[in-house]
Amino acid sequence: MNADKKTLLVTGGSRGIGAAICRQASRAGYGVAINYVSNRAAAEALVAELEAAGGEAFAVRGDVGNEADVVAMFEAVDRAFGRLDAFVNNAGIVDVKARVDEMSAERIERMMRINVVGSFLCAREAVKRMSTRHCGKGGAIVNLSSAAARLGSPGEYVDYAASKGAIDTLTVGLAREVALEGIRVNAVSPGITETDIHAS
Template sequence: MTHTAKRPVTVVTGGSRGIGAATCVRLADEGHDLVLGYVRDSAAAEETAAAVRKAGARCVVVRADTAVEADVERLFDTAEAELGAVTGLVNNAGVTGPLGRLTDATTENLRRVLDVNLLGYLLCCRRAARDMTARGGGAIVNISSAAATLGSPGEYVHYAATKAATDALTVGLAKELGPQNVRVNAVAPGTIETDMHATMGDPDRPAKAALVTPLGRPGRPAEIAAAVAWLLSPDASYTTGTILRVAGGR
């Protein structure tokens, strides 16, 4: 992308670590300016922002809980004020809660997973849709999961349920916004090597998942970031309503 062309401005939620961080760096390499939303780890967020700036992109870091409407509005308001009109959204912020059977899950955990993974995605999509339709175009990529179709029994069926909802949101919103030139797609990762597994109580989960994955290994965050970058790019200009599965064959 030349410096004379207007650079895309993309909001990435959950951008401090894992898939979100890899996505920020990949998009910076491809000419996007970034708004990095994060909820907890400011040091990790700043580290990712530094990598984005090193790639030659502008980056604004915003602490925001996507389950809170006011935070979502502030995230997008800050993006517009500091970088200009938002042209892309990567809905990535998500939580699983502890691994285990549904019978053992607390109501508090169920509510938090629903609030972040579903309500948060809806709030971000709503704001992005309002802004993008007003300006005549844009692209949204929701991060789903292979769990949406696998169901994740014994691990987190409630998380899987929110990801199935993400797929329905993606298909429906793509049809709703297509006439306004706003594309909506999703990437559904399989098991990826991130610190999410340790956070939910099973650091060895990627190695175990590799045993039942046709490609014989967990995925890497950069492999998901590449799929997201393609869906946001002009190369995907006729792609909308698609759930792109990047799961090693699962």
């Protein structure tokens, strides 16, 4: 890989918003690492699409809710690209519509493990590679939040909304923590977007 080429890792990058981010980054000249958890075919199809257009990309499996998978995913990026310039914390889940008094502990714990703990673990690994404190050259982290964090999603997904509220707090705190270490941290908060996250 060209030593001057910037690199990007996108969790949940094989479909929906994540795939759109990968396409845009590739068009902008980034080498792109596309994370997926189960749909290998979708990730590999996107890699082929980006390479056919002259880009550089590879797919890497990893469940962001599993610490060992997160560490292995970032190590795979190290091996493939030798650097990490940008990271998008995109992977996340929703569940079927339900009131809070209908939610199981299993559902709530899974939501928080993937959407919150996973985002923290990925941000940790990105900072270790980007921060000047760790001999990095700086970089950018973008967290995917949601308008649900402000609206609460009553009668639908209060657990999802709460998880995205945590992402907003993570974004503000981490941005202030690493601002002097060359890392810019932001969040974007899409409204309802037609992807297959709801269907799945």
